[in-house]
Amino acid sequence: MDEDLELLREINNHSAYNQVVLKGTCSFCGDKVTFRQRSYDGLKASDIVKSVMIPVQCEGCHSLLIYSNNEKKLYPTPMLPCLNELPEEINQYYTEGVKCISADSPNGAVTLFRKVIHALGIHYGIAKKNDSKNLYTIVKELHEKGHIVKKIKDALLGVKDIGNDGAHINENEPDLEQAIKLKQLIDVVLNSTVLCDKHIDFVNSMHSK
Numbered sequence: 001m002d003e004d005l006e007l008l009r010e011i012n013n014h015s016a017y018n019q020v021v022l023k024g025t026c027s028f029c030g031d032k033v034t035f036r037q038r039s040y041d042g043l044k045a046s047d048i049v050k051s052v053m054i055p056v057q058c059e060g061c062h063s064l065l066i067y068s069n070n071e072k073k074l075y076p077t078p079m080l081p082c083l084n085e086l087p088e089e090i091n092q093y094y095t096e097g098v099k100c101i102s103a104d105s106p107n108g109a110v111t112l113f114r115k116v117i118h119a120l121g122i123h124y125g126i127a128k129k130n131d132s133k134n135l136y137t138i139v140k141e142l143h144e145k146g147h148i149v150k151k152i153k154d155a156l157l158g159v160k161d162i163g164n165d166g167a168h169i170n171e172n173e174p175d176l177e178q179a180i181k182l183k184q185l186i187d188v189v190l191n192s193t194v195l196c197d198k199h200i201d202f203v204n205s206m207h208s209k
Helices: 088-102 106-123 135-144 150-167 176-192 194-207
Strands: 020-025 032-037 053-058 064-068 073-075
Touching: 088 106, 088 176, 106 135, 106 150, 106 176, 135 150, 150 176, 176 194
Parallel strands: none
Antiparallel strands: 020 032, 032 053, 053 064, 064 073
């Protein structure tokens, strides 16, 4: 997720203090910015020369972040972009899943994306809260009732299977790359269902005037 981070000069030394040392995406404002190396309050820059965690400041919103010199990574990590205008009963699980990716928690992310499927079933009246209906049946009915095409059905079944791996201890522990791929699949699914419905309703409302 930090593949866009680029060191502009050697970091974590006295001469770099107060200099622009890094560019990338700010975790707070979400913009592509440059970062200045800072020192902790009460410490001189020379006191943190041997530190592996270096304070940096966003040149855009002026937020303070920490750059890990060992991991070549910003903390807090930038959050992946989320879909907007989702129904709340879906958005709560979707957004939490994306936050789990930013927190390096792939098990949490894939388990929550699995919940998004259940929430999608509830949205379309195919499932209920505390439902004993399994996710395979929910996905099958979403397809049979015309809410999703076969390609999307297969994508949802993939989300279900990896979500199962994240919820149980087994040899198929999901990693961060899988969680990011699942997020991309979930985005496709939600764009082609609930968000597509919104766009169609908007177009129809404009036509009826």
